[in-house]
Amino acid sequence: MSRLLWRALIAALPAVVLSTNPNTCxxxxxxxxxxxxxxxxxxxxFDQSSYYSGQERAVQPNCIFTPATTSDVSQFVKTITPRQDSDANFAIRGGGHTLWKGAANIDGGVTVDMRLINQTVLSADKTVASLGPGGRWHDVYHSLEPHNLTVMGGRLGSLGVGGFLSGGGMTFLSRRKGWGCDNIYGYELVLASGDIIYxxxxxxPDLWLALKGGSNNFGIITRFDVPTFPSDGMWYSLLEYEYNDTVLEAQAQAFSRFMEPANFDDAAMMGIFLDCTGGNFSVRDALWYADNVAKPPVFNGFTEIPNLGGVAEIATVANVVDEFGANLPTSIQRAFQLDWSFQNPPADVYMELIKIWENGTRAVADVPGMFIEFLTQPQAVTNGTNLFGLTAGKTDYAMMLMTAAYNNEADDEKIRxxxxxxxxxxxxxLRRGGYLIDFVYTNYADGSQGVYKSWGAGNVAKMQAASKKYDPQGIFQTRVPGGFKVF
Incomplete structure (x- = not known):
């Protein structure tokens, strides 16, 4: 079903209710x-099937509310928050890409599907883009491409604007400008009272800071105003390699050198993807350079490793996210992932980390549909406009993400x-070597990870103070159970 057909079907729905507990709906x-x-x-x-993971698709709300305007959202909040019924809890979804159960969906309540609020509007001078939370980055980039502009958005076109920006946002420009949330001028927000504020x-100032990574804790964001940046093309390469110790050692050496402050290039973002599919290993490098420069020398350490070829081109941001996204599945059955951050260590430490991963995958090589990806990439160089607890301007922080995808719920505990x-x-x-840092990134984390705790007690206290001030009844702490909570 196309999006246009879906919108038409939504608009034509009759006022029919068939629910075991229909009062709120x-x-x-x-x-x-x-x-x-x-x-x-x-x-x-159709709406349920659009979630990325099987865990989220299995969640069953009593109904789904599809607002088309900020006023709709405001009136919804005013309607639902006074109700004390057990079915009056709600979830807020945008792209629906978060993996874990209940992150953006709810059993027995109301899921607020924001995807009709998906505008991309340029200011008169084209320096600011106003983005709807229900948009996808593919559409945002394509709408800005005729103007030779881009914004700090996702590296996958299928990611939703709302969850990406409210959770932080790792972008092609993250080594130059920081996290996506570091660069948000303003938020249109519906508070728990239903009031609309900018x-x-x-x-x-307190709420503006708390919203940078604060996810759904303070209200429903209905617009992000973000800066635009000139972009007439960027360098993109995706290279495949034989998987052997010689290549892995070269990758470890190259990444460790790439991450040394003396070699820092603020246009360069990349990732090493180690994959294990049913016990078979592979390695790929994704290389992104934000400027229109072919074969940038900063990546020589990776491109000079003997490889099996792949993409290497200057392309628009829109085309890059389309091409890179084509290498990834559009949905998965079951999934589990964890992320963590650290300061760049010597190459031999990276090799030890790889060997730990290799050995650990053997325990689940026989799981049906088993795929485990071990991603190593630079972290955003924050400008400090957030509550993450990271040192502003520090260039040698890196991040790892472990993601498992598989077929059957029966294997959940084994994989986990x-x-x-x-x-x-x-x-x-990493901890024994003094490299591990506390920070856990919201958008890559599993629901079991203590994301906000990792940002430091002082920063958590600021978020809690903002929650009490702007949501004194704790609506978004108790009535919106999904996501990471500040209390």
């Missing part, structure tokens, strides 16, 4: 006829146990 449907999707509607199955550093064991060993190695 009935109230919303009375307020917004044609904007509520029930479990017997064909659009319901949050800037000048108007609500194996990944946890690998990551514990890797983090232990």
């Amino acid at each position: 009935q109230a919303i449907n009375a307020q917004f006829p044609g904007r509520v999707v029930f479990s017997n509607d064909s659009a319901y199955a 949050v800037t550093e000048a108007s609500y 146990g194996a990944i946890l064991e690998i990551v514990r060993a890797q983090r232990g190695l």
Whole structure:
């Protein structure tokens, strides 16, 4: 079903309710006829199927509310928050790309699907783009391409704007400008009261800071105002290599040197992708250079490793995200992932981390559909406009992400146990060497990870103070159970 057909179907939905506990859904449907999707509607199955992971697709809300304007969101909040029924909890979704169950969906409540609020609007002087939270980066980039402009968005076109920016945002420009959330001028926000406010550093400085990585803790964001940047093309390369110790040692040497402050190039972002599929290993490098420069020398350490070829081109940002995204599945059955950050160590430490990963995957090589990816990449060089607890301007922070995908729920514990064991060993190695840092990145984290705790007690206290001030009844702490909570 195309998006246009989906929108038409939403608009034509009858005011019909078939639910085992319909009270809240009935109230919303009375307020917004044609904007509520029930479990017997064909659009319901389509909406559920659009989540990336099987865990989120399995969650069953009583109904789905599809606002088209900020006013819709405001009226929804005013309708639902006074209700005390057990079915009056709600979830907020954009792209639906987060893997773990209940991150952006809810059993027995209302899921607010923001995807109709998906505008990309340029200011008159084209220096600011106003983005709807329900947009996808593919569409944002393509709309800006005719103007030779870009914004700090996702490296996968399928990612949603709202979750990406509210959780932090690793971008092609992250080594130059920081996290995506470091560069948000203002937020249009619906508070727990239903009031609509515009949050800037000048108007609500405490809330403006808390929203940078604060996810869904303070209200429903209905617009992000972000800076635009000139872009007439960027360098993109995706190279494949034979998987052997010689290549891995060369990768470890190249990455460790790449991350040394003396070699820092603020246009260069990249990732080493080590994959294990059913016990078979492979390695790829994704290389991105934000400027229109072919074969930038900063990547020589990687491109000079004997390889099996691949993409190497100057392309628009829109085309890069389309090409890179074509290498990834559009959905997965079951998944589990963890992330962690550290200061760049010597090459031999990277090799030890790789060997821990290799050995750990053997325990689950026979799991049906098993795929485990071990990603190593630079971290964003923050400008300090957030509560992450990271040193501003520090260029030698790196990040790792371990992701497992597989077929069956019956293997959840086996996979989870194996990944946890690998990551514990890797983090232990980094900790003993003095390289591990506390920071956990929201958008890569599993729900079991203590994201906000890792940002430091003082920063958590600031988020909690903002929550109490702007949401004194704790609506977004208790009635919106999904996501990471500040309390």
